[in-house]
Amino acid sequence: MPGQATTEVTLSPDSSGEKVPIPTLERLTTYLRSLVEMRATAIETVSSAEIERSTGINAAQFRKDLSYFGEFGKPGVGYSVTELENRISRILKIHELQPILLIGAGNLGAALVGYPGLEEHKFHIVAAFDNSPTKIGRRIGSGMEVLDFARLGEINAGVAARMAILAVPQNAAQSVADVAIAHGVRAILNFAPVLLRVPRHVIVRNVSFLQELAVLSYHLSESGGNGTSASGADKRNEENRK
Amino acid sequence: MPGQATTEVTLSPDSSGEKVPIPTLERLTTYLRSLVEMRATAIETVSSAEIERSTGINAAQFRKDLSYFGEFGKPGVGYSVTELENRISRILKIHELQPILLIGAGNLGAALVGYPGLEEHKFHIVAAFDNSPTKIGRRIGSGMEVLDFARLGEINAGVAARMAILAVPQNAAQSVADVAIAHGVRAILNFAPVLLRVPRHVIVRNVSFLQELAVLSYHLSESGGNGTSASGADKRNEENRK
DNA sequence: TAGATTGTTAATCGATTAACAATC
């Protein structure tokens, strides 16, 4: 159970001294989304069984996930929607604006700047960079000017962002990451299909459309022309209506 | 080991009758990418140790992953780069063009149509749909016309795509998915932050930027505001696992 | 042959789920 070979942060993930599994963190956003919806519908209290119904995530899983961070509910009653929402936001550090640098202002970069969910969750793209003269000076999203990538250091000295989104071509990704890291970036969301080599204190998450499509493609061929069903894709996609 | 409570496809994932883990499928694309690069460098043979170096994925993991699909290498020698590349492509059914419908022609949709990796891996977006009059008739990517979503059935009767990418707003996602499924779509890559309820024979994969950012945000706060790294300056990397 | 590297089994590690005592 406790420490083994790995890096071991042991900064107390919150209450218990246990390391929080990544899948747990991923699910927290799902709970959050559900809670926001419930609040919008003026629902005040929610049980783990109701969370299961609305998110597809097992109720025991939900309770276990929360247990890494303390106690949140009242036995026999459930959870306060607003309180739980607040606490999860704090756990994920998205209760306050989180400044982010966007590097790469192509189609994908533009899509991200315009993505409505970001601001809603307090993720704030504070600057967009590109190194192409045809893009520098143009505006993407709702009026954000694309800056010369060469100015990243100068700009980040002011805004002090620790997160960056890399939406650059494969061959540029590593060198761009190096520069970003040199100027204080410590967490990278990488859209380029490359293994980024980074110092130990930097965290990288990769998003790969191709990977997702390939998994679908495989299952499509597996379940054959007939409908044998491929057991669970990702979530629990049972249920139908209509 | 063999059958238990789950759905159990038992259509032979390929050689062994075992169910292939999703993480294995995800890694196959990574291997593929690496192999393509090696072929470009005229490397003819590769060992699992070399795969580990280039992808960051454990050599035993690589061999185990392949074992679900048969035997690929020669003991003492390694794997033929081109042969392995071909076989993985076939496993993922991306050795031949895979037609895909794009639904939602906003920024994100446009980014996907323009994404160079797609065609490279034989994923072919054959039609793009939207229901907004301001988008219908316009062209995205390199000249693909945006069609009225109402025409999806008609169009898919011709192209017979089984995969769809959903890049629509949250509130439209479910109804759009229903329509797509009614017209033959059986695999969905969903970018909207919603739990899609679909019939059992349909597979969904979700891509959530927010989830990824949240995980980064959490870790950022965990590893502390100060620089934990007492050691070396900037570079000298460590590999980045998952 | 000697050295290298595979494919696979077994050991480990980690995550999910079921079960239940505690408690509102």
Added chain:
DNA sequence: TAGATTGTTAATCGATTAACAATC
């Protein structure tokens, strides 16, 4: 109180990794 639902422990399930006999 009786019923509901939590938080947590224990059981299960699944995935990763190490180890090694087989073999080129």
